[in-house]
Amino acid sequence: MNRRTAPALLLSVAVLAGVAGWPSGRAAEPTTLRIATEGSYPPFNFVDASNQIQGFEIEIGRALCERMSVTCTFVTEDWERLIPGLKHRRFDAVMASLEITPDRLRRIAFGKPYYRTPAVFMGRKGEVFASLDPAALRALRIGAMAGTPYAAWLEDRVGPPGDIRLYASLDDASLDLALNRIDLVLGDKIALQEWLKRGKEADCCAFVADAPRDPEQFGQGYGVGLRQEDADLRRRFDEALDAIVSDGTYDRIRAAYFPFDVR
Secondary structure: OOOOOOOOOOOOOOOOOOOOOOOOOOOOOOOEEEEEEOOEEOOOEEEOOOOOEEOHHHHHHHHHHHHHOOEEEEEEOOHHHHHHHHHOOOOOEEOOOOEOOHHHHOOOEEEEEEEOOOEEEEEEOOOOOOOOOHHHHOOOEEEEEOOOHHHHHHHHHOOOOOEEEEEOOHHHHHHHHHOOOOOEEEEEHHHHHHHHOOOHHHHHEEEEEEOOOOHHHHOOOEEEEEOOOOHHHHHHHHHHHHHHHHOOHHHHHHHOOOOOOOO
């Protein structure tokens, strides 16, 4: 899913006395961390009716902190201020659906991806496709949202001469699928899952298969944002992520938000 830019939700939060930093070379590891998020991107991070920060990546963050034996405070920040605030040590990490990109890697470091948004083909119920390799796809009418990695993948791997149709929105492409104007839609699985929940036209359709994983086109995923000098903290986040994946904690949390794998 392309991370959209949204107006941040301002929230008054309790601030710990002193900012828990993790400067490189420090002899003793701190026991507290401040983790920033945006707070307005459900179901990944949002503020509930009780002014509590919730969401998939908040629960993952809490599990990571528990595994690292540190006390974490989650705070909200404007989207545009997340990376500057991290670099200026106003918090120690960012978990805000921050996509790992070459541009951001020049400014900050990332831990291992803690989620990806799978690319998926959606078709009409009951239709069977013998193959979804690029050669077979060239015989089909395929829709995608213009300006997305999914459109770029189709243009690069399938056409021309494939019949690729680009739309202003994923909803427009999905509606054309429901009306039998195209054969498949390629898009963000999380966004398409939301469309399938709406009923009516969405009753027509179902996922056919995930597209091949292609980091070059679809990206590397979303990771914990960290300062480049905090190599030890990055190592500890990575080890904690491996641990919660191995013991089933990650899948237990994921299942409460998504009915499919997001790793």
